[in-house]
Amino acid sequence: MKLIAIILLASFCQVSASVYSQNITLKQKNVSIDVVFRSIEKQSEYVFLYDNLELQSAKKVSIDVKEMSIEQVLNICFKDQPLNYKIFNKTIVLKRKSETPVTLTFEAIKGRVLDENGQPIVGASVLIKGTKTGATTDGNGAFTINAPIGATLVVSYIGYIAKEVAIDSQREYSISLQPAANDLTDVVVTALGIKRSEKSLGYAVQRVGGKDLQTVKGVDVGTSLTGRVSGLVVKNSTEFNARPTIELRGEGALLVIDGVPYRNMSLRDIPTDDIESMDILKGPTASALYGSRAPGGVILITTKKGSAGKGFSVDFNSNTMTSLGYLAIPDVQSSYARGQNGVIDNDYVWGPKLDVGGTARDWNPLTKQFEDNMPLVSKGKDNLKNFMSNGIVLNNNLSIAQSGENGSFRIGLNDIYNKGQFPNQNLNMVNLTMAGEMKLSEKFKLEGHMGVSKRWADQVWGTGYNNQGYLYQLVMWTGTEYDIRDYQDYWKVPNKTQNWMYTNWYDNPYLIAYEKLNGIQNNTVNANVTATYNISKDLSVLARIGYDNYNNKTSFRNPTANIFSTRGGAVNGSGWNAKGMYSIRDSVGFSTNNDLIVNYKKKLNKVTIDALAGGTIFYFQNQILEATTKNGLISPTFYSVAGSVEPPTVAQGGNSQQLNSLFGRASIGYADAVFLDFTGRNDWNSSQPKTSRSYFYPSLGSSVVVSELVDLPKVIDMFKLRGSWAIFKTAFNPYAINRTYGTTTSAWNTLNSANYPSSLLGSDLLPSSQRTYEIGAAGYLFKRRLHFDVAYFNKLYYNRQASASIAATSGFSTTLVNLGETYERRGLEITVDGTVIKNRDFQWNSTINWSNQHRYFVDLDSKYSPDNLWTAKGERLDSYTGTYWLTDPSGNVIHQNGVPVKSTYSKVLGYTDPDFSFGFINNFSYKNWSLGINIDGRIGGWMYNYIYDKMFDTGTAPETDNQYRYDQVVNKLNNYVGTGVKVVSGTVTFDKYGQIISDTRQYAVNDVQVGYQNYAQNFRGGDLGFQNASFVKLREISLGYNVPAKLTEKLGLKNASFSLTGQNLFMWTNFKYSDPDVDTENLNSPSMRMVGFNVKVGF
Template sequence: MHKKLLIKRVVGIIMWYMIACLVSPVYAQSIMAQAGTGYARHSYTLEEVLLQLENAHKIKFNYNSSVLQGKTVSEQTLHKITQADLQTALPQLLHPLGLTSELVYGNYYAVKSITGDKSVLQQVTVSGSVTDASNNTPLPGVVVAVKGKTKGATTDGNGRYSLAGVSPTDVLIFSLVGFKRIEMPVGGQSTINVALQADVSGLNEVVVTALGIQKEKKSLGYAVQEVKGENLTQAREPNLVSSLTGRVAGLTISSSTDLFRDAVISLRGQKPLIVIDGIPDQLADMWKVNPDDVESINVLKGPTASALYGSIGQYGAVMITTKRGKGKDLSVEFNSSTMFQTSFIRIPKVQSTYGDGYKGKYEYVDGSGGGPEGSGWIWGPKLNQKDPSTPSGYWETPQYNSPVDPTTGERKPLPWISRGKDNVRNFFRTGIISTNNISITKGNDKGTFRASASHIFQQGTVPNTGLNNSSFTLGGNYNLSDRLNVDARFTYNRQYTDNYPEVSYGPANYLYNLVLWTGTDVDIRDLRSYWQPGREGLQQKHYNQSWYNNPYFQAYELLNGYYKNNTFGSMALNYKFSKDLSAKFRTGINTFGLTSNLAEPKSYIRYDDKSRGNFYVGSRDYFDIVTDLILSYEHSFSKDFTVHAEAGSSNYYRNDRYQSSNTDGLSIPDLYNLSNSTNPVQSTNGLEERRTSGLYGFVDLEYMGAFYLTLTGRNDKISTLPVSNNTFFYPSVSGSVLVSELVKLPHWFTYLKARGSWSKVSGGLLDSDNGYTYNYLPTYDIGDKWNGVPSLVYGGDLQNPDLKPRTSSSWEAGLELKFFGNRLGLDASYYRIRDYNNIVNINVSGASGFNSRRENGNEYLRKGMEFVLTGSPIRSKNFSWDVMVNLSSYHRYLKAIFNNAAQLDKLKVGDRMDKIFTGVYETDQQGHIVYESNGFPKSDPFSRYIGNDDPDWVYGVENTLRYRNFSLRFLVDGRIGGLIYSTTNQKMWWGGTHPGTVNQFRDDANEGKATYVGQGVIVTGGQIQYDGNGNITSDTRTFAPNTKAVNYIDYMVNTSNAANDNYNFYSETFLKLREVNLSWNLPSKWLSQTFFRAASVSFIGRNLLLFAKLPNVDPDTGVDNLQSPSMRSMGVNVNLKF
């Protein structure tokens, strides 16, 4: 087969050569023959000669007929040009006539006057239609751009476009995702209709890979997925990472519901490297990245994809490519969106049947030191009980806010009713996310530049909280010569807030006081005046108990400030030695200065401790720089064989200084200054440094456009490792085969690619948990003070200078399939990653003077599957529907234990690492809970496996529907399986605010009755025996139903906060309507008489609906430690281009 193909190619080359040799004399005779007579003439019209040149050389001339009018060509000139090649012939033909030619695209030439004939240069309006070549239906959304300029338009719902200010020498570019791009010279045409052909193979798709190198996707031997920047700038999230949720298979985003909290990003179970324009950003501060500056995000999955980054690329990479300037004309784009958070998709729902107190009795502290101290529980008397003997008609009792009788000095009774059933909603305010961005691009023959400025304002739903995030970016590229190009960009970003709320469980969390320990007998709005009269600045006004903070006092007085100035950017010099050989010098800098502070007012409650007032200040000065020198070589040794090789060196340096200080009490209230400390200020500071030097390279081999092989290697020397083990090598190999280029497939089977890869990557940071440096030599720490004199303490960890770096060895296999002319596609991946030489802490005898030592030990296996399904179920004249489904599964297993131990905690070799073991109650053989004789459940003496933390599947489904000038995009995502521990629900059950605590048993308990009987059994005889691992070795127990009644409140208080908390684990399964975007592109004919090139309006929404088994909280966060309610965001986006 290959021999036949080779023979065909050789014969074809010979035939084309023979035709080229014969064509010159032939076409001269042809001109004479077609001139209207069978005999030679002494002159011919220029138009006749150009026509025959077109036929002879397979080219096309565009011209204005008036330019050729009256111009003739002599027989002598005609004979001369027939003996010359085309590039020589055209000047000989045209220059004597005052004309010239210009190659504008492919085989298209423009003929124009040397003097710049205005008729040639006159600008026109070009219009036309774009259709699908397969069925002749109109194509909406096709981008029509002028090549080399910023002018452009988009086809409307009928596939029509109109573009003003176009010159006859311009070339129009027609492009649409899923179709082959077409370039058409304008010439003298005012109407250009185009039929686009489907790009059935996607063979020319280019993605950004490691080191910022662009490669054709077909050549990659590993999985990669791209998200376009346009998907990130309409229905926005405050943090760029959250906008990726559901859009990439294998990439899991756990978004926080709290203001200014990072989303947790996980790629195949680990934290990936963030790379911006080829420069690694190891801090991964995504708040500093302006979504409007992002051109695309390419997710490189697995170690092989990012092996060229060495140890920092051990877990894959998220490649962010920012926008560049395009074209010569000045272009301005304004993008603005405003979203409002006015409603909830998940909010803690508290019961409003019972109020503060314990076992039906209400007690309070009136906020002024009067009245008895309450219990702190919400197990108090029933609310809204009718009492015809009182003025209000309800049962009345003196309360914390009762008016004082001026005669007796005692507090008057008030109705005991539910005033605060909407306390959470009443405390919140409308959240706002407002974003404005403006960008400017301009260019010339030498280069382009782009500048953008943006501001994001987020008004927190908690009063007196908010966030400002401002960015300014300037970038450009310039050709200093034909060989030398410079590309540079710079970004300044400032994140600042005077207050953002604390969110973990504890007194600083407003929900701690608002949801858990405040009954609905309190209307939270009554506490807005949060100072005790006459004691402003000294004592907050409490409600029922004095050890819970007033939520308004927290919001306006406990101030958490954050002020960060980021500066980052890069510069690259590219020099082209020859067609095949080039060099690049690139350096990137990332620096920031951070100041944070916490103002803690007097009378603030830290559990039972009342603060004397404090002021905490922290600062951090960070700098890192990475420099690369890269030599690149690419050459096609034949039509079928191409080599692309690069070799380079990299140097990375990080310097991180930090300092923190705090007062020990405030001498003067409300004066937050370190000099106002009652006792000596407490301070600490530190410096951490790292340096990495590396050599790396890769070779790409391509054969016959069907076989691709990539070999990479990197050798690093890292300062954080012991000298004996601080240099190591990372190899990788990957390849792909385009089966559809080798085998004739059925007509409906469009494309088939098989790929595979292997890599070995070591981690340079031995202590992967703290993420900075590793001290392999013992050092001293600052200890306690003795009589005001600081002491030094020798560390308790015995360091090991012979430790080896943790290492990952991985392989991956995948298939890419496309069917029905690209209407249906599937990308499937399977991977296995072996992690070994992990660092473990081993306990040692205290007699040695140490607590533990570090050793290499434990081995893990990570494996998973990923599927990306794409399709276009409907594509008609006015309507289209595109869909993408992402599905992934990931698990981590224990493969070996240090020193061949039998267990690692509760885990055995072969177990999943996310197994959950917790305290449970003892059960009989049928699973019924065993109760003690006192009516309370009996604890199992061993922790038991109850399920797994990680979900079985993570999915996302994105749909895009287009009708004429309208488009509707909606994204649904979620997880299937896995368990999540809910602190919110556990504390609500324990404290008495959970709606499930409303029942007759509680009414009885308030009256002192014991009527609650736990469902289960009691042991009437026999016994149960276990081995050391908790396995039952003998069970002779006999049982009878439990009949012992207990006080319901006693039962809930004792069991809800017990170690046996398996009931507080819930299914993590959920489905969320993540995003809805309804857009309208204004018709081009409406804009033709304005200075706008394009305009669109979008109605947008985020986090609109949630379906989950977990009550009261949003499982999307992945963890619940008393999280904020999950908000629904809706708003409008406006985009203008001019």
């Protein structure tokens, strides 16, 4: 790592402008005169300004000179030519000899380049057309250039459509560029970091600009991707320190940074302000050259390597947000205390009525003892909210950059602080990055990037259905007869006894927050160096080295006052211990990815050839060391493995894998309209059996730009059809095919043991395979005001690996086999974006992303596929199955002894995948003001609502506070009659699947009275906890003001802006008490609304 750092620093610090020789050496025979002009421009600082029509009358030139002055060379070239020349500074202007001698007046032209939102574009290129004379915009988007009247300025910037502006009598211009992120003539980054024209691709690609993510900045940039890409679903967690889950076409996506597919990096490790752009390659066809590492596609990130314009720059971007209320938070009944059947005790919340003058023997948190006649009053109606506090996110970034003619260099420092909503939740993240590029010669270019990331927190737990979860304590299993704030002094006897009402199962939440800790210290380092050498104008070679490593430390501890019982969570299989416990886990690892790629590009008349061949060596290694105290701590406050009462339990493990690959791609284009791609990759995987260690991935893609071949209606500016096909394979995890002994220390008293594995390796195992095809269309309409992209994909999964049960007489319990069962994933993606309104001062740009995907059984395995009704050809794989309430033919719930009857069979209750996901991105601009509004959601799909369902069982659900409960507790009446029917005669028989064979049952209206607690704990909410998880969110909003250039200049700034920001602002859903965004409910933390402001300053 030190060597890499030295190479980078030594190279990038030598950035300087080039000095060109003014003497010319040429040897050319019978060539067009413009070929000579280009040779002169390469050898000097001179540029030629001319009309291409004028050159049509020029004769071909033969010249052989060495170290001759520019004037001498020009005199030879223009001898007997119908043209003449005149030199103005470094510009050579051509005119016909018959015309009046040229006299040009150069004027200082000023201007400002703005984006679609009226924001300045920093680093835009402004060139005089036909010359190399140009300028670059500064931090305010401003430029100054000396140009002759009548010349044309060509203004361009990456991701925007270039614009030409004719110079007339004006001296100042305001130039607006339109986004071209989806321009099919634009260049995007594809597999292996190779840049290609999007119109030549046979698969779907979508780009997200870095600046779109750099105003509303949270803890993780992944959250800001929500709704921005069709087919990319981001499931955002409400938990502290939890990363969002990102799925591309229903599967994981490979993260590639500057061409390197790092194994140990995530989006959280990349500062938002370091991102220049993201290119999302969808599906295995797009990612075929990455092999088994990219099942769903690739997220390609290009980082910033220097200042946007030439020269030195300093940029500071600060975003501050705090929580302001909740989108989802559970509510509880506050009329009844803990207990059962109206009597107070330490389990459930079906206890006595509160606020009616009753008393009971209960704990007094002030005297820290049990006392008689404690009043039963609802003191803790807001216990959960009173226990929580405002969450805070501070995201600050400072960068320093330098750019010159032959290179650039950038250093960035990012600091993130996240205060969670529960006590003692404080996360710190620091990222230091260095990046740059250097042109060492006309043929040799060097690029590099290095990042160091550190993340730490003392307490990251506090969620889930376990005795470490705050909702488990405050919502699920305790009542409101106490005020949690009275228990902030959580010690009765320090490090010995809690100040708490419970003697088993539940701990004081404040003790959990400050004493029962799960801390983390994560460190990551990554670096890459890329060298490119142009052997000729058609042939180049690229060598790239990528490396990352991590060192993560996780610790668990609990004091001797911890309440230890059978209910609740566990850690590392050891459990919390009332005698005290300490556990530490140290995980270290690294990966290397080395590429060598040869690129060839050639144009032969209308035919273009774009090919590459290369190889990759990928290797990773992980090591884990874990130690846990046994039978308590010697000293209550000595948290160390060395403080274990008995010899600690120690575990060690690790794995490694190497993947050697050869690959190639051949792309053929005709007339810049028809393109055909072939790719192939062969892997040799160390984790695969020798008989199938080598496997091949082919792919085929085609793109046809119809608008280049036939005349279409004038409203269609461009229209393209595309299609692709690929085979994808997934190898075994490391050591899955190895049979090794397991060991156990002190299995019986002091005796150790070893056991033979219970799984048998199947013969001739093949890697899991997938076949994908995709078809799509894209185009522009209405003078490029509207863009659309549509894609349909179909992915077949076969040769899937599974662990199957076998006869115990074999000596094993399972065997690893390839299943004959297959299924398909089918999906549709649509993107529509464009400029809705545009006039002089106001503009509205909008993007709609829509996608869906589902999985269906195609073939079953006669031996291993389950025998049930939902595992069948054509059925969906995402079925949610379970037992259900029995009903009569009219749908009325059947009761027995006054309570509903549940079937002993299972059936499909619904499907978990949404019907579709969408994002609606809007950007408005008015003069110096801008407004961004992002809305997204997932419609359809069902999810088990654990907290809502369980609250009926424990007695805390608000719906249980009713007259029937009052009658049972206060009036001692069991008078609840459930709605439905009862069986009065007859019988029913079922087949093995639960389908009715015969039914002679007769029904009557249910009239049996029961106690309300009994009924509610059985029937609960009536929906078996299975609820529609549809939701729509106002995800992000920003209202910004760009400080005018005149004011920033007075302040000594290049640019400045201020924005009001918000994230996770509003949600529309019928899902109760919890945010369905995360896609799994297990007593999830409340969903916070975040609001704040952003400040950007450039120097």
